[in-house]
Amino acid sequence: GTLVVLAVVAGLLLPRAFSGPPGGGNGTESTGSPTATARKPVVREQWASDTDLWQPVVADGTVVGEDDGLLHAVDAADGDTTWTYDEGGVSSLEGVSDGVVVASSSEGTIHGIAPDGGERVWSVDAETHARPGTTFNLYLRVVVADGTVYVNTMYHPPEGSEKYGTYAVSALDAATGRLKWSRPVEPILSGALTVVDGVLYGGVRETDGTYFHAWDGDTGDQLWRYRASASRHYGGEVSAITVSDGTVYFGDDRGVLHAVDARRGTRLWTHDADTESVRQWLEPLMVADGVVYGGLGGVTSEYETGSVRAVDAGSGKPLWTERTERDPELHGLLDGAVLFSTKAGALHAADARTGAPAGTRLSSGDPDAAVDGDRVYFDGGDGRLHAGRISLTGS
Numbered sequence: 510g511t512l513v514v515l516a517v518v519a520g521l522l523l524p525r526a527f528s529g530p531p532g533g534g535n536g537t538e539s540t541g542s543p544t545a546t547a548r549k550p551v552v553r554e555q556w557a558s559d560t561d562l563w564q565p566v567v568a569d570g571t572v573v574g575e576d577d578g579l580l581h582a583v584d585a586a587d588g589d590t591t592w593t594y595d596e597g598g599v600s601s602l603e604g605v606s607d608g609v610v611v612a613s614s615s616e617g618t619i620h621g622i623a624p625d626g627g628e629r630v631w632s633v634d635a636e637t638h639a640r641p642g643t644t645f646n647l648y649l650r651v652v653v654a655d656g657t658v659y660v661n662t663m664y665h666p667p668e669g670s671e672k673y674g675t676y677a678v679s680a681l682d683a684a685t686g687r688l689k690w691s692r693p694v695e696p697i698l699s700g701a702l703t704v705v706d707g708v709l710y711g712g713v714r715e716t717d718g719t720y721f722h723a724w725d726g727d728t729g730d731q732l733w734r735y736r737a738s739a740s741r742h743y744g745g746e747v748s749a750i751t752v753s754d755g756t757v758y759f760g761d762d763r764g765v766l767h768a769v770d771a772r773r774g775t776r777l778w779t780h781d782a783d784t785e786s787v788r789q790w791l792e793p794l795m796v797a798d799g800v801v802y803g804g805l806g807g808v809t810s811e812y813e814t815g816s817v818r819a820v821d822a823g824s825g826k827p828l829w830t831e832r833t834e835r836d837p838e839l840h841g842l843l844d845g846a847v848l849f850s851t852k853a854g855a856l857h858a859a860d861a862r863t864g865a866p867a868g869t870r871l872s873s874g875d876p877d878a879a880v881d882g883d884r885v886y887f888d889g890g891d892g893r894l895h896a897g898r899i900s901l902t903g904s
Contacts, residue, residue: 547867548846550858552885552897558588562894567881568605568624572894575602580612582627585881588896592627596620604653606683611653617645619658621686631686635662638679638691642667646674649700656683657726659709661702672696678711680729692729697746701759701792705752708732708771712747712759719745721759721767723774733774737767748789749803753796756822760790762808766801768825778825782818791815796822797842800861804849806836817849819864829864831857840878844901850876854890858901 560581562574571591573582580594580602597620599612609630610622617635622628635645643664650661658681666672676698679691699712709724723732738745738761745763752758756777757769764782769775782788782805791804801820807813815836819828835851842848846858852875857868872890879886880899889895 547860547865548844548858548901548903549867550843550846550848550856550869550899551902552899555884555896555898556588557889557891557896558583558590558894560590560894561888561892562886563877564602565877565879565886565894566602566605566610567879567884567886568610569608571624572879572886572896573602573605573610573624574894575599575612580610580622580627582610582624583894585884585886585896588894594620594622594627594629596629597632601648601651603651603658606653606658607656609683611651611658611683613648613651615647617648617662619651619660619681619686621683630684633681633686633688637688638662638677638681639664640675640677640691640693643675649676649698650702652702652704653683654704655707655726657681657689657704658683658686659702659704659726661698661700661711663698678702678709678724678729680726689727690729692724699747701747701750703750703752705771710750710752710757710759712737712750712761714746719747719761721747721757721769721774723757723771735767735769735774735776737761737765738763749792749794751794751796751801753822758794758796758801758822760794760803760805762787762789764788764790764805766790766803766820766825768801768822780820780825780827782816784816788815791836791838793839795839795841795847797861799823800828802839802842802847802861804833804837804839811836811852815851817847817859817864819847819861831859831864831866833857840880843899846901850878 565574570585582591598614600615603611610624612620620632621630646663652659660679664675676694680689697714702711707726709726719738721735745761748762750759757771760766766780768777788805789808794803799822801822806815815833817831835853837849840848850856854872855868859866876887
């Protein structure tokens with residue numbers, strides 16, 4: 510939940526090694542005001558660890574992530590490795606909840622791990638929540654929130670079935686791994702999944718179009734169902750979700766952003782990004798001070814050009830657009846600026862009101878960062894996890 514969101518809220522860079530021109534440099538183009546002040550993100554490096562961590566998460570003074578098929582934890586203060594978890598072929602760190610690190614394996618096992626020592630607390634095989642006659646295929650999404658692990662799963666159908674796959678949403682107790690409930694979903698479940706205030710939100714592509722669902726997080730019961738697209742050919746899939754002040758905002762892979770009343774499931778507005786080619790809304794979406802911020806990128810490749818958009822949260826009116834050289838990833842707001850990075854290896858700070866950008870080169874690849882307070886932890890492009898303190902300089 511919260512920590513998963515924090516895992517992508519990041520400002521990241523090595524100011525002594527990488528620097529770029531302020532303004533619309535580093536392959537970006539902005540439609541914001543050209544006279545607006547753009548401040549440059551800077552990080553003062555604190556340490557560099559001996560290991561690299563993929564998708565790091567920060568919790569209780571520890572940074573946890575995956576490297577070479579193993580789960581590692583390093584001390585957030587100095588980068589020293591505190592433990593390594595090598596049981597069960599863990600392939601993906603999913604999050605932290607109520608003092609338990611949650612990870613999954615490609616074979617379908619969910620693990621609960623103690624964050625202080627790295628011992629296994631519990632493990633649950635996918636057969637626990639599989640429908641009779643089905644076998645595990647893959648996890649589309651795992652979300653950890655409010656003491657519960659929510660799992661979007663695709664299964665191989667029973668032998669002789671005409672279906673390509675079957676789907677279900679399941680809930681596990683984060684403290685014990687016990688199955689709380691499992692809800693079959695037909696025919697196709699999207700990968701996007703979010704839980705806020707005890708309500709689980711996700712997308713389902715049905716035979717007559719795409720729908721957005723709200724389920725009770727405690728029981729799995731459906732609360733409402735919103736029709737997002739009526740296309741029988743391809744109605745798109747939900748690709749990003751956030752909730753703020755009683756409104757659910759979700760984007761799809763047709764470039765459409767929807768605002769829906771969180772209690773009733775009724776439409777408030779839609780915004781079509783109207784891109785020249787197929788683009789999808791990327792996670793995370795963010796809402797602050799009456800504005801929705803989101804990134805758009807390629808549906809088939811994360812290495813295509815993209816953009817960052819600001820949309821009025823009350824009306825859906827577009828406010829500004831900042832084009833990017835690769836798919837962007839939003840990292841949060843810092844002192845009046847929207848931070849985002851791209852897989853081209855640059856961090857950008859765009860003025861939250863106007864979109865006026867400034868950027869700095871980070872590395873040759875994806876920085877893959879996490880933040881905790883004013884500390885940022887990131888891949889500097891040298892195979893090591895770096896830690897630093899972030900600030901914004903003048904234009």
